Amino acid sequence: MDYITLIQLLDSTVRLATPLLLACLAGLFSERAGVFDIGLEGKMLAAAFFSAAVASLTGSVWLGLAAGIASSLALSAVHGLASITFRGNQLISGVAINFLAAGMTVLIAQDWFAQGGRTPSLFGGARFEPITLPFAEAVADVPFIGPFYEELISGHSILVYAAFLAVPLTWWILFRTRFGLRLRAVGENPAAVDTAGVSVVGLRYAAVAIAGLLCGVAGAYLSTALQAGFVKDMSAGRGFIALAALIFAKWRPWYALWATLLFGLFGALETRPDVIQSVIGIKVQGQLLGALPYLMTVVILAGFVGKAIPPRAGGEPYVKER
Amino acid sequence: EPALIFDLGGKFDKSFNEAAFNGATRWAEETGGKFAEIEMQSEAQREQALRRFAESGANPIITMGFAMADPLSTVAPDYPDTKFAVVDVNWLDLPNVRQVSFAEHEGSYLVGVMAAMASESNTVGFVGGMDVPLIRHFGCGYAQGVMATNPDAKVIANMTGTTPAAWNDPVKGSEITKAQINQGADVVYAAAGGTGVGVLQTAADEGILSIGVDSNQNHLHPGKVLTSMLKRVDVAVYDAMMAGEDLEVGEVVTLGLAEEGVGVAMDEHNADLVTEEMKAAVDEARQKIIDGEIKVVSYYENDSCPALDF
Amino acid sequence: MDVMPKWAEVILVPLISLLLAALLSALVILAIGEDPIAAVTLMVKGALGSTYGWGYTLYYATNFIFTGLAVAVAFHARLFNIGGEGQAMLGGLGVAIAALYIPWPHWTLALIGCGVMAGLLGAIWAAIPGWLQAKRGSHVVITTIMFNFIAAALLNYVLVNVMRPPGSMDPASARFPEAVHLPTLHELLAPLGIAFSKSAPANVSLLVATAACIVVWLLIWRTRLGYEIRAYGHSQPAAKYAGISPVRITMVTMIISGALAGLMAINNVMGESERLVLNATEGAGFIGIAVALMGRSHPVGVFFAALLFGFLYQGGAELALWTSIPRELIVVIQALVILFTGALDNMVRMPLERLFLMFRRPGPLPIPLTASPNPAPAAPSRRARNEPLYPLRKRV
Amino acid sequence: MTDTAPATGTAPAIELKGISKAFGPVQANKDISIRVMPGTIHGIIGENGAGKSTLMSILYGFYKADAGEIFISGKKTEIPDSQAAISAGIGMVFQHFKLVENFTVLENIILGAEDGRLLKPSLSKARKTLISLSEDYGLNVDPDALVQDIGVGMQQRLEILKALYRQADILILDEPTGVLTPAEADQLFRILGRLRSEGKTIILITHKLREIMEITDTVSVMRRGKMTATVKTAETSPPELAELMVGRKVLLRVNKKPATPGDVILDVKGLRVVDDKGVERLRGIDLQIRAGEVLGLAGVAGNGQSELLEVLGGYADGTGSVTLNGTPLDLSGKKSDGQSRRARGVAHVPEDRQREGLIMDFQAWENNVFGYHHDDRFNSGLLMDHAAIRADAEDKMERFDVRPPDPTLAAKNFSGGNQQKIVLAREIERNPDLLLIGQPTRGVDIGAIEFIHEQIIALRDQGKAILLVSVELEEILALSDRIAVMFDGQIMGERAADQTDEKELGLLMAGITDTENEHSVAEVEANLARAGGDASKEV
Ligand SMILES: Nc1ncnc2c1ncn2[C@@H]1O[C@H](COP(=O)(O)OP(=O)(O)OP(=O)(O)O)[C@@H](O)[C@H]1O
Ligand SMILES: Nc1ncnc2c1ncn2[C@@H]1O[C@H](COP(=O)(O)OP(=O)(O)OP(=O)(O)O)[C@@H](O)[C@H]1O
């Protein structure tokens, strides 16, 4: 495998990892606050649809992004209502949200566009275009560093940069701010937060809302940056992979970055059987290739990652009086 | 009143089922008739839909996809007075069923010829949806066309996945396309349902040519889709509905190039892309296939492909 | 003790929740320009109005009972088995192998043989994640998700490259021989003089599923193993104190769970399609999660939740047949049912509890919690049993 | 109600009027009124479940009262949440600490009381304040330690510091000494005295009458949700308080005959245990227990007592030799689990009944066979014999006077004392050769303590061997025939119970073996801090 192939592979990794990363961070905020969220998939899907739909209707991708985030936030509100206010089962709520998004997106799409649950193709200002960073063209020919900068670092949509910036930001918020301290505390011991005079409900809603925001961006990225429109079920299980990455990352922001990049890399490798062949020397059979990312995950999980301890109050509603 | 049963992909899959839907719609518009329809949601519904329509007196009942063969073989004998048509099936022996199959490998061969001629890098791509024999069948014909035209060419083939999600993952389709471009492909043929949307989009974005499938997809990205491999499911459905109660059953119809059941799409959207030589080559290949001078090997013959390794 | 009488908890709350879900669904149907009353009538008639409808409803319900039980059993040990889908796929493979390669003399033997194979392969597919969890600490949620994908790839390989009859376009196994044909409800009930639709796929597996409910109930609430599973699920330190081995419980629970999911194959693969198709499980493994959650991990709850989903599936199919309502509507209705009966149930319960409490003025603490003036109180113990005054609601 | 104001004219620091609170059908507090004068320590006693914690939680804004008014320094104050309580100068140390386990001490201090949106300034300010507070009050804590790694004593100091950091004038402590060693308790009381002298008002809930007599100015007694009496401490006596509390006369001393030890039942030689972090927890333990005697194991929490119980109970591995009735016990491998130990006649009342001894969500009758569920008596064929188990449970609950005697009640719905009785009944009634028993009366009210102590002595008198672990020196002294003291994974010394006293044991607990000589307080405290510092396993 030559250098440029490696760069291409990593480039693909970055694109595939971005929606996972955003969804993973979304789950991180929510679960760190003690609210499990298996509805990442549904929120992402809803956002993918609404951002594409509104972008297509208005011609503005930014309005689309806003609509995508709004729809994801609305589902977050449902999740909050069920699991925070009414202390319902967080897993059931998440399952319901996934179903709701899968059904509603197609229903509405069909109602609005009558294109079989699809939005019209987006073009021009209705899409996020790749951004060429300064000097990218200029340094392209510099050996080694040139392709690295031009191919890998430059040339992504703004949402990719936003996703990667979200990692240090998340870390900073969680570990360097008052809000983060309280948010982590409420996921570990809500009673401690309550008796310290801080609203458990308020914090959890805030966390769930942030999760909605990030899922919204992830969905918008799928349909308006990676793609030029919505196709039904286009989240294709990425929310679940993000969830796996979150556990993999042991609920930590930087680990989340590495975990999602790893999943991204596996995905990228799957599209490059030639690379795998050149590395291991034999042609990988088709279906095995498809299973490879998942097999690798299991192997890594079993071999190198120890026990992951979730936030202690995770999944449990905060009940003071029975 | 005729009834139409779509396969799992749903009637708006932008290819196979949608073509059937278009044919039925055309019939409805022209005749003012109405037809019943259902989109399959689960395997158990296949038999159910057949029976329910048969019992309600629908005739003929047109069903889509090879997966209907098995349910049909149990249901059709129970309703001898009902006429059935099934698309993509040719191995049943039932007196009241009309079986229509297409020579997709022949059509794919032709687009392969065009791809090979349009390619400057001598590398072309194929993106399949879910890894099933039918898709390999498409890819196999395509690869034969490519190799026959340019023996030095390279065909890169990828499948999107092994679950039904593979039909609706444009993001992955897009990534596969980029990977193929990175390996030098400058024409890619998508036979992947909703995933194909991503393939065509990315090809257009990255400035390479793409080839659509089943329906005419040239208009999706005018000037960027080289052609589409047409599979005239719409015609088959339209004809069956037109025939109505007089539908001829008990026979197996194979629609190939000769019958214009499959072909390449030429229209104003790709006129600039198709050179005279290309046209000539395609016409010549078509004729030779019809005449039997060229034999395009079907993947089904011995579950393998002479031109491509899956 | 509960604030509400048991009937209110068991019947009233779910009923009101269902009504709320129905109301919202009706609004959605209205919004897409259809007639909700007609739609509901069609669903109910289509799913419950004939033996034919029942036959399909029960067929789907059978699938969901198996996968629902699978998830429920694991839940009791606080293991979240999301791998029902993959385990059911493997179960299908087991059925196909047993049915195709062993000449069965009679369907009863075939049912046992194929069932064992299905359970075995499903169990293996769950045992690996179980082992990884017990020994390596790999979170069972991730590994079972991964194993779903791996199962899909494996099944695809087997069907496309191995089991598919040569030259067949269909990525499916050959049809099973006539001897392994399972009697449908029609065939089972005919000798009893009960007419049942001939064409519905519900079959003898329904009885197996019902039996599985009973067996699981016995297992969880009547056997030592079930006792240990529940104890382990409630408190791992306590389980350790009692000498309950975490490794053993994790493994055994996952094996039982996987076997139940795998067993689903006797219904859809052996009973219905009578061959193994690629898409055989079609999401029943995931529906099983919803079913288990809604059934509160209790076999009786699972049974009824499975029936509800069976109804939605079959009613939805009828809607799809006779109206132009998109099939996604059914998905939305399912979502609303899950949401209201499963996650927002407290929205109904809380006001109801307040209502019931209004009719029952709280009294003083009637039972001293420690020693009382008269140290040999035989009488209060009886009284206490009849009118307990302590919050007793079981939380799941 | 007696007016206990030291100086007439000053408004009470706290006045509650007509407080009522129901949890669903349970009336936890009924029309409670109470006044606490500033600068005093006010004790509250009452049986388990009398409603003490509930009342204080209402004052702290954790629960909302159904009826009643709260006056702070004479002013009517609404306390809808804890924020309001904190603003009103109230601080509370809950019975079950409200700490975030994987946060540092400092983070726990500032949680909810941060200045500004960023943590850094808050943390450095808190560090400074913490250091000065620690110095002022002798509340020694390590600001950077994780809460999960510090002992309960330090956790409690942290809770007090939290209140002081928020400048509380009124401090509520709910059963603060339940988890403390006598030395730690003494230290706590010194601090409380100090706070009182500074004019702060303190409410102290406790089950220990000795503490009430020692430190409070006034004391209120609660019973079944009502306030039954408030008296000046100086004008009452422990027997009177006990009677007010329980409603009958309570024996405050254990009556026991001298022991008549028989054969050696348990013989431990060179027992070592290494925990999963690689720390050696037991460093060569030798001890013997004979039939018909109680060996008390004293020590500051976290010095290896828990590990000893765990190894003997069969759920931790160790090396060395342990024989029971002359036959070796397996210490690692297949035959060392709770089940095999029980089969060998070892019964075990674990230190933490809620975490280990009971499944809190199981009903009482199910808990009645926990660990013994494989017993033939409770099974018929493949299935468990529920009728037999239930009958057995009813029988035990009656004999152990478990209230309410309802076997279908979930364990979590019994008070601590009654939970403990359920565990005791299960373990004792198995007629074991050896009973391991940890913290038998932690958090249990005096009525129940009396009962539990009687049961332990009765078992001894039946000729059983008993290993008693307790952080209550008083309890150890009252029940044991011989006392061994543990320090840092080793046994510091062994004394006959009637030939030693708290002072000598206290020195041994601090790792000082030459108990004849005088030792400075500083020396003892330094040693204690060392022992307490790595007390991470306890509770
Ligand atoms: N959060 C709660 N929800 C429902 N009921 C409760 C709750 N907390 C306490 N109770 C009930 O209120 C009663 C009083 O409990 P409380 O905790 O105030 O007792 P206590 O006097 O502090 O007992 P202890 O000495 O055991 O600490 C109990 O009997 C219990 O039934
Ligand atoms: N949330 C709750 N719901 C119902 N009952 C409760 C709740 N919290 C406490 N109780 C009950 O209140 C009573 C006293 O509770 P509390 O937690 O103060 O005591 P405990 O810790 O169980 O006992 P102890 O004080 O003896 O350690 C017990 O009967 C307990 O079961």
Ligand SMILES: [Mg+2]
């Ligand atoms: Mg209390």
Ligand SMILES: [Mg+2]
């Ligand atoms: Mg208590």
